[in-house]
Structure formats: structure tokens, C-alpha cells
Amino acid sequence: MGSCITLNNLSFSWPGARTPLLSIPELSIDQGERVLLRGPSGSGKSTLLSLIAGIHAPAPGQLEVLGKDLGQLNQSARDRLRANEIGYIFQQFNLLPYLSARDNVMLSCQFAPARRMRLQQQHTTREAATGQLLDHLGLSRSHQQQPAHQLSVGQQQRVAAARALLGSPALIIADEPTSALDEAHRDEFVKLLFAECEQQNTTLLFVSHDATLDRHFPRTIELTRLNQATGGGT
């Protein structure tokens, strides 16, 4: 099994901060693993996710994602890697409110030629794959046509998950996507997400405060144990 994320002696400080927020000697996540990343508020979970996704310039140390050393990539190469190979489910979903659920999902392929290519190789179209994903995630056909702002939080979350999954990126990063859900809906969502990831051998890195999610994940990482920096956490 190949490595999906490899990190060695990574250090990160926000500009102007006196101490580093993150100082992580080592972390390795294999392709196809499902990992829960936990830690108190302010401990740097979202910051670590955005470094892995290449949103922020890499910090000192080594950070390899899908065989690419992010330190060697400029911003636009990191943006391309993210668009093509990383599906990101944001805490607030970041859907375009007046676009339909389906159009929100299809947008993820707009600037991602590798995602479009994989759909072609799977002998499907963006439209068909979007409908199929939303069906699998349990969004009714009529809700699929509705503008995102008319959907419930749980429905928007499914749209955000489908947008991340369309075109089979190798890595899904989910930043507290279940924080607004009750336990039954949360468990159902996690199961659906796992099923989709399993089908494509997609790596899942999932952030949550929620200790009861542990039982769903084969591996849990506590950021406070991993991180040797003294800053962070409230």
C-alpha cells in the first residue's frame, strides 16, 4: 500500500506569532486509510488540513502528498494538485447558494482536467456521475434540482460530500463536516462517506471534536500527542 501523506519535522507558525502552532516530527497516512484527526479547539487541526491541501505555503520540514513534495511546488501547482486530486469538505460547506445542488457538485470538475478524465475512463459523464453520487448519498431527485440555500444543513452536507467525491480524487479531507448534525444523521453520513471512499480506495482524513466518532474509524490521531509545539489549544 503506497503512502498518501508523509510528513517529517514539519513546523508552522502564523505570521506574527511568537511560537509555532505546529511542530510535528512524523506522520504517515497510507493510500486508502480512513483517519480521524482529533484535538481541542484552536490546536491547529484546520491549519494542518490546509497545509496538506496546499492552501498555505508549506512550512519548514517535509510534506509529501500523493508522491509530490509540496515544498517543491509553487502556488499554482499546489492549486492544480488540490483541484485534481483532493476533495475538500469544508466546515461551512462553501456551496454557491443560488446554484442547484447538482450544479454545485458539477463545478468541482470545472478546473480539474484529471477529474474529468477519470469520469471518461469510467465511461460516464459529469451529469450522470453527479446524479449517481447524490442518489447514493440519499439526496432525492427533487432536492438535487433545488438551489443550495433552500436545503437543510444535512442535505447541504451531502452536496458538499458529492462535490468532493466527483471524479474520484485520491484524498478526501473533511473538516468537521458533521458538527451540525444529530447523532443518527452523523452516523449515517459517515457510513455513506466510507462506502464511497471504499469503492475508489480513497484516503479519508476527517477532523472532528466528537469523541464518539472514534468507533467508526480504524485509526484516530490526537493532534495534541503528535504536536510538540507548546502553542495552540484552548
Ligand SMILES: Nc1ncnc2c1ncn2[C@@H]1O[C@H](COP(=O)(O)OP(=O)(O)OP(=O)(O)O)[C@@H](O)[C@H]1O
Ligand atoms: N489565517 C490565520 N491567521 C492567523 N492565525 C490563524 C489563522 N487561522 C487560524 N489561526 C490561528 O491558529 C490557531 C489554530 O487554528 P485552527 O483553526 O487551525 O484550529 P482548530 O484546531 O481547527 O480549531 P477549531 O476546532 O476551533 O476549528 C488559532 O489560534 C487561530 O487563531
